Amino acid sequence: MKCVRRPGLPLLALSAISIWVVTACSGIPQAPDAAGIDSRFPANWSPKGVSMEMKKILEYGALAPNSHNAQMWGVRVSSADEITVLFNPARALPAVDPKNRESMISIGAFIENLVEAARAYGMASTVSVIAHEATDEKIATIRFTATGDESSKPTLEDIAERHTIRTPFLAKELSDRDLAALRSVGGEIAYFPLATPQGRYLREAIVQSMEKQVDNDAQEAEFADWVRLNDKEARQSHDGLTWTAMGLSGIKRWFASTFIDRRALMSKSFRGQTVETVKAQASSCAGFVVVSSPDNSVESLIDAGRVLERFWLAATRLKIAVHPMSSALEERPWNEELAGRVGVGPEVQMLLRVGYVKDYGGPDSLRIEVPIEE
Numbered sequence: 001m002k003c004v005r006r007p008g009l010p011l012l013a014l015s016a017i018s019i020w021v022v023t024a025c026s027g028i029p030q031a032p033d034a035a036g037i038d039s040r041f042p043a044n045w046s047p048k049g050v051s052m053e054m055k056k057i058l059e060y061g062a063l064a065p066n067s068h069n070a071q072m073w074g075v076r077v078s079s080a081d082e083i084t085v086l087f088n089p090a091r092a093l094p095a096v097d098p099k100n101r102e103s104m105i106s107i108g109a110f111i112e113n114l115v116e117a118a119r120a121y122g123m124a125s126t127v128s129v130i131a132h133e134a135t136d137e138k139i140a141t142i143r144f145t146a147t148g149d150e151s152s153k154p155t156l157e158d159i160a161e162r163h164t165i166r167t168p169f170l171a172k173e174l175s176d177r178d179l180a181a182l183r184s185v186g187g188e189i190a191y192f193p194l195a196t197p198q199g200r201y202l203r204e205a206i207v208q209s210m211e212k213q214v215d216n217d218a219q220e221a222e223f224a225d226w227v228r229l230n231d232k233e234a235r236q237s238h239d240g241l242t243w244t245a246m247g248l249s250g251i252k253r254w255f256a257s258t259f260i261d262r263r264a265l266m267s268k269s270f271r272g273q274t275v276e277t278v279k280a281q282a283s284s285c286a287g288f289v290v291v292s293s294p295d296n297s298v299e300s301l302i303d304a305g306r307v308l309e310r311f312w313l314a315a316t317r318l319k320i321a322v323h324p325m326s327s328a329l330e331e332r333p334w335n336e337e338l339a340g341r342v343g344v345g346p347e348v349q350m351l352l353r354v355g356y357v358k359d360y361g362g363p364d365s366l367r368i369e370v371p372i373e374e
């Protein structure tokens with residue numbers, strides 16, 4: 001694939017922008033309430049045959065973290081108290097995630113948000129994973145039962161406030177109290193401070209796998225396809241990675257949306273800067289969190305996504321920044337050796353950079369209407 005920079009785009013500026021693209025996510029803080037989340041969805045979304053309450057629950061569900069913000073989920077409303085969660089392969093990421101592992105984890109996070117949001121609206125949920133393969137359309141059913149207890153409303157604020165933070169984090173260690181609160185969410189979670197041998201290994205694994213990944217044209221092109229280059233593209237799609245979601249504001253954002261095109265995203269200098277940025281990110285944090293599972297079955301991947309989201313919501317409450325860094329789980333040999341090298345597993349599903357930050361910022365990535373099948 002030929003990689004050319006748009007004529008007239010200064011190299012320095014391109015390099016600087018590629019740093020922001022990968023690193024920053026300061027964003028514009030939004031009110032963590034229903035009005036705040038509505039603005040992240042297309043206007044005038046009024047799904048037929050769905051109560052206002054269920055619409056709200058689906059919106060909170062869709063604020064889940066997901067690879068490339070591709071939002072590869074959907075639902076079928078089977079009855080007033082049951083939905084089926086669906087996988088939309090048209091939004092999968094075949095180059096970077098050929099086995100749909102990350103898609104299933106993303107759908108797991110979506111399910112966790114649905115369960116938490118339903119609880120806040122006074123409903124208990126029973127989740128049954130029904131998929132056998134990570135290519136199946138029907139992933140899980142959720143049955144809702146009224147409890148009348150709406151005392152967990154604050155969770156909605158955490159869901160609305162949660163976001164990926166890509167700026168450098170402080171070197172400060174996580175406090176024992178915060179670690180205990182994070183561990184209390186359950187699941188197979190291990191924490192490795194950066195200064196430990198495992199922490200240093202994870203940092204190197206992230207950097208080296210990224211060096212390999214930027215040489216993969218198919219993966220880079222897939223990433224470029226999910227970047228929304230300007231307001232028009234962002235408004236039309238309501239998905240993917242906008243400049244704002246990637247942390248650009250003011251003149252930098254204007255510059256990017258005016259001069260950067262997809263060919264520039266594929267350029268050698270952009271790829272080189274991506275590696276430099278990842279090096280800086282992986283070196284500036286308290287440490288890394290690893291989410292493991294017993295195997296790679298769909299059930300375990302959905303579970304890992306649910307654990308990821310529970311962990312992230314707890315971190316949001318504590319103002320601890322979270323940044324998934326997945327290259328080491330996507331590339332050989334790191335994805336094969338990582339579990340043994342740090343003593344977790346058997347399967348590692350998520351690798352997260354964590355730490356305190358000066359400015360926690362706020363969410364600003366957009367969401368599509370949750371696809372609802374008849």
Ligand SMILES: Cc1cc2nc3c(=O)[nH]c(=O)nc-3n(C[C@H](O)[C@H](O)[C@H](O)COP(=O)(O)O)c2cc1C
Nearest residue numbers: 065066067068069102105106163164324325326365
């Ligand atoms: C399975 C999974 C893998 C991810 N991998 C990365 C990654 O390697 N690098 C990164 O910057 N963000 C990664 N993310 C974060 C997503 O890009 C992010 O959740 C999405 O763009 C939506 O933004 P938000 O989290 O701010 O809502 C990952 C998220 C998930 C669920």
